[in-house]
Amino acid sequence: MEKQPRLLASQLFLKNSVFEVLLNGVLLTWKEIPANKKVVSGSIHHPIKGGTSHSVSVSEILAVRELDVGGGTNDDGRWQKMPQKLTEAYPYAFTVSYVERARQHRWRCSDVTFHCSDGVLRQQWIQTIREQLTALTSRPKHLLVYINPYGGKQQGECIYEQKVAPLFACASISTDVIVTEHANHARDHLKTEAELKKYDGVVCVGGDGMFSEIVHGLVSRTQRDNGVDQNSPEEKLVPCSLRIGIIPAGSTDCICYATVGINDPVTSALHVIVGDSQPMDVCSVHHNNTFLRYSISLLGYGFYGDVLADSERKRWMGPARYDFSGFKTFLTHHHYEGAVSFLPATDILGTPRDKTRCRAGYVGTVSLPEQYEVGWGVVRGKFLAINAASMSCACPRSPMGLSPAAHLADGTTDLILVRKCSRFNFLRHLLRHTSKDDQFDMTFVEVHRVRRFRFTPRHCQNDSELDLRENGKQLFSQICRDHPACSCSPAYSSWNCDGEILPHAAIEVGVHCQLIKLFARGIEEQPLFEDLANPQCAL
Numbered sequence: 001m002e003k004q005p006r007l008l009a010s011q012l013f014l015k016n017s018v019f020e021v022l023l024n025g026v027l028l029t030w031k032e033i034p035a036n037k038k039v040v041s042g043s044i045h046h047p048i049k050g051g052t053s054h055s056v057s058v059s060e061i062l063a064v065r066e067l068d069v070g071g072g073t074n075d076d077g078r079w080q081k082m083p084q085k086l087t088e089a090y091p092y093a094f095t096v097s098y099v100e101r102a103r104q105h106r107w108r109c110s111d112v113t114f115h116c117s118d119g120v121l122r123q124q125w126i127q128t129i130r131e132q133l134t135a136l137t138s139r140p141k142h143l144l145v146y147i148n149p150y151g152g153k154q155q156g157e158c159i160y161e162q163k164v165a166p167l168f169a170c171a172s173i174s175t176d177v178i179v180t181e182h183a184n185h186a187r188d189h190l191k192t193e194a195e196l197k198k199y200d201g202v203v204c205v206g207g208d209g210m211f212s213e214i215v216h217g218l219v220s221r222t223q224r225d226n227g228v229d230q231n232s233p234e235e236k237l238v239p240c241s242l243r244i245g246i247i248p249a250g251s252t253d254c255i256c257y258a259t260v261g262i263n264d265p266v267t268s269a270l271h272v273i274v275g276d277s278q279p280m281d282v283c284s285v286h287h288n289n290t291f292l293r294y295s296i297s298l299l300g301y302g303f304y305g306d307v308l309a310d311s312e313r314k315r316w317m318g319p320a321r322y323d324f325s326g327f328k329t330f331l332t333h334h335h336y337e338g339a340v341s342f343l344p345a346t347d348i349l350g351t352p353r354d355k356t357r358c359r360a361g362y363v364g365t366v367s368l369p370e371q372y373e374v375g376w377g378v379v380r381g382k383f384l385a386i387n388a389a390s391m392s393c394a395c396p397r398s399p400m401g402l403s404p405a406a407h408l409a410d411g412t413t414d415l416i417l418v419r420k421c422s423r424f425n426f427l428r429h430l431l432r433h434t435s436k437d438d439q440f441d442m443t444f445v446e447v448h449r450v451r452r453f454r455f456t457p458r459h460c461q462n463d464s465e466l467d468l469r470e471n472g473k474q475l476f477s478q479i480c481r482d483h484p485a486c487s488c489s490p491a492y493s494s495w496n497c498d499g500e501i502l503p504h505a506a507i508e509v510g511v512h513c514q515l516i517k518l519f520a521r522g523i524e525e526q527p528l529f530e531d532l533a534n535p536q537c538a539l
């Protein structure tokens with residue numbers, strides 16, 4: 001038989017009025033009693049019609065704590081202003097901290113304090129709420145936190161100490177905190193030393209690069225612990241059991257935008273505390289049966305690879321380097337020859353050109369039947385860009401993202417092929433990323449929702465590809481420096497894998513459905529940069 005939710009109802013004093021307060025195991029509701037009604041204080045409950053009601057789901061209560069009214073301060077040492085007469089009449093109080101929603105997907109922690117005249121009644125309330133919170137088994141209790149002190153504006157430590165740690169403490173979450181000392185510190189610690197059994201999740205304080213490190217560490221460790229060889233492109237990877245929380249402290253925070261709807265540390269900390277789960281696909285990238293990297297958001301060859309490669313050489317310019325390199329790459333207008341073969345996802349509903357936006361987590365399993373492992377397609381030609389978007393890749397610059405309808409957790413990636421075209425047409429295509437117009441509705445652009453794909457550059461026959469590429473780049477970069485507007489193209493571009501350059505152009509990519517889980521709910525209510533009219537999807 002299903003356990004009945006514990007019901008608790010009392011009339012309690014709140015601010016300057018008496019409130020009827022009800023806890024039914026799912027909702028905590030407090031309702032102001034109209035002034036003309038007779039008030040009975042204490043534990044006797046008389047339901048009253050009318051009044052203004054406030055409700056909070058128990059799953060969004062962070063904590064409940066006693067408040068020492070007489071002493072004038074609460075557990076946190078914050079000053080409570082209570083008139084002398086009232087503290088005498090209602091000397092027992094408790095405070096409930098809960099999630100309150102603000103504009104643009106922002107969550108805040110709010111407090112509500114109830115007073116009563118009876119100490120036993122207060123204890124009954126505190127105990128009952130605590131019992132309800134203990135029953136929420138999906139909430140993390142012990143977390144491993146990695147802070148990148150150099151991400152974004154170098155505020156990682158300060159953001160964590162001032163905004164996140166107090167919320168974790170309020171929700172009785174204990175933490176082990178590691179401030180990274182060098183790049184790949186977090187990845188290597190997770191891969192080898194971390195005692196993962198002790199934790200309910202891993203928290204990453206940093207940007208997308210730091211998140212990628214955490215994913216690499218956790219995925220690699222999970223495969224190693226389960227005897228799975230990452231070097232085999234055909235191997236089915238084992239999903240990670242620990243969830244990952246992202247506290248945004250980077251420059252772009254794309255993954256945070258895509259999974260929470262805003263890059264706000266407090267909102268993200270609250271998503272971690274309430275213990276939501278958002279599954280996400282991860283792409284594995286191989287070259288010649290050797291594992292290269294995992295990708296969570298974007299793999300880009302041609303335009304996006306060249307922009308990254310050029311911007312890496314201009315780090316001294318700061319964030320302005322992306323605009324500079326973007327403009328320069330657009331002007332050079334290089335195209336690259338090769339063959340893209342791909343396995344279309346024929347067993348799913350929806351296409352990359354749907355009008356739906358993926359905002360919510362899919363919590364079921366998506367099957368990948370073997371019979372769909374047939375029917376590879378091949379496209380050969382000259383490309384300005386080859387992009388694989390495993391999520392929309394929306395950010396303030398591109399509100400709809402590279403592939404607005406891409407899903408977070410359906411086991412597919414959207415393969416976008418932009419064939420050689422005029423500069424003017426390519427500009428039209430790029431500009432559509434900044435508007436709501438369909439960027440795929442152009443004769444030189446095609447898009448496929450795929451489970452796997454391979455790319456082979458035209459001149460790539462063997463392992464000396466990289467040397468060829470380096471030599472070719474030096475030669476062509478010299479020529480192109482002399483003639484910046486020349487239309488000749490080097491033989492190879494680079495793959496931009498979530499902001500890292502891959503050492504090979506010939507790659508094989510497979511999507512691993514729901515390989516990781518985030519502490520996130522997906523984007524609630526109104527999407528970040530669009531109107532309410534667009535429908536939602538559940539994958």
Ligand SMILES: Nc1ncnc2c1ncn2[C@@H]1O[C@H](COP(=O)(O)OP(=O)(O)OP(=O)(O)O)[C@@H](O)[C@H]1O
Pocket residue numbers: 147148149150151152153179180181182183184185205206207208209210211213249250251252253254499
């Ligand atoms: N202690 C450290 N010293 C130097 N680099 C570090 C350290 N810890 C992590 N890193 C590296 O810093 C890189 C960038 O960090 P992060 O992603 O946090 O910030 P960002 O690049 O400013 O933001 P975004 O990736 O969102 O644009 C990561 O690739 C990570 O490997």
